[in-house]
Amino acid sequence: MTKAVVAGVAMLPFGRHRESTLSDLGAEVVLGALSDAGLGWPDVQLMYCGVVGVSMTPGTGISAQLGQTGLPVINIDNASASGSSAFREGSLAVASGRVDVAVAVGVGKLNQSFGGGSVRPSSPEAREGNIRRMQGVMPPVGYFAMQTRRRMHDFGSTIEQFALVSVKNHKHASHNPFAQLQNELTVEEVVNARMIADPLTVPHCCPMGDGAAAAVVVSDEKARQLGAPPITVDASAFRTGSYENGSPSEAKTTHLTAQEAYTQAGLGPDDIDLVQIHDAFTVEEIEYCEQLGFCDVGEGERMVENGDTSIGGRIPFSTDGGLLARGHPLGPTGLAQVWETVQQLRGLSGPRQVAGARVGLVHMVGVGGVCLVHILKHS
């Protein structure tokens, strides 16, 4: 087995790209990542494309645009974790020795709705829709709002403590020209913003939008030829949910997946220099901070309050602004995390650089209980 090396990355600013198709967006970042690696499209032997909920296959559209070299292209829909899944599969294909050069790309455009079913139609899908309708239409924010409220009950945490996650992420994003929201916020502004689902106001929730990101993964031999900085994929762990009292639990799944990743890499939480997580809602950073092993359960709020998860703190989280401020166009989000981690490990992150960063952990969850944890290391 060779080690997979991330030789090139690229992303587009997240936000609005209404004028481009998904394939247009993807083609641009694939070329960008290849250029970053010193490679061209004909060098690519395999491509995975992460994308959510579209009927056509934008990955194949990218190859049609860039040149029909006949390479295999696989589209992956794994909810929020689509881009992370593409990255994993590209890395594993290289590590297995099957290919020397693989591309993982993720694309997304805003097109989301959360609705109920129509009245008593006959298909099994419609029946499931009607069960959800009786359960009450549950947008993701409703689910995480309930989680936040329960945590406030269990640990006596305050909404201001959750707001600090958003404040911190916006501050990080203010140094990231690729972030969707680059404005700084105060705790008061977060708490007093428009209520979406009690107790969560708008800045407790990530923005949706358009975007694309890509990574080129190569064998270590190819990386040496290219003179690429040796940023290796030291762990790629992937689990789906385990059953727990009514639904899969992101917290438990995150814990189990992280343990698997630490074992693969031969590392522990103390060895990690920076972390990117699925922080679509503020409560998530606090819970994953605990589940990834950086503090005990019930101490996540204090980590944020102490500035431990800020740049300059003990273990910086979401150095690019995270989903809350960098944005979350679904398909590319996991690859934007890889982009940020690689730039940090290369020491190219300018005012948001984590000093001496050598090891980065990347975490992503997706609807349905999907969880991925990657560990990237500057060897």
Next chain:
Amino acid sequence: MTPNNGAPIPLVEGVFRIADGRPVLLVSRCSFCDRRFFPPRERCAACSSDDMRTEDASQNGELYTWTVVRELGGQREGFVPYVIGQIDLAGGPRVTGVVTCDPDAPTIGMPVRLCLVPQGHDNDGTELVGYGFEPADGTR
């Protein structure tokens, strides 16, 4: 004569039945590991056994957590705000549902009971109902 003698019928069959004007949720109990699930399912989510028995859940429970959804986006303006929660039924399991109370009223641990919630009409005019929860002490 109106269909079904004018009585409302469940929006979805096989999920709950109506007894004395209130819903009784149908849960699946795994014969192998004894866990209970709602909505009913043919295979255990925990141990994969397909030996599942359907039984009635308690009509009473308490609120484990809740939120008020105030925005949904898109075309559902008239739908919000509504209270939604997770309810620990007496004897289990934990279920999700709308709580038909004032948005200022819910508290964690509040006793609730099942109630019928209108879900429109079928093509032949039959009234359709789903299940929801109301405060068990009768306050709104």
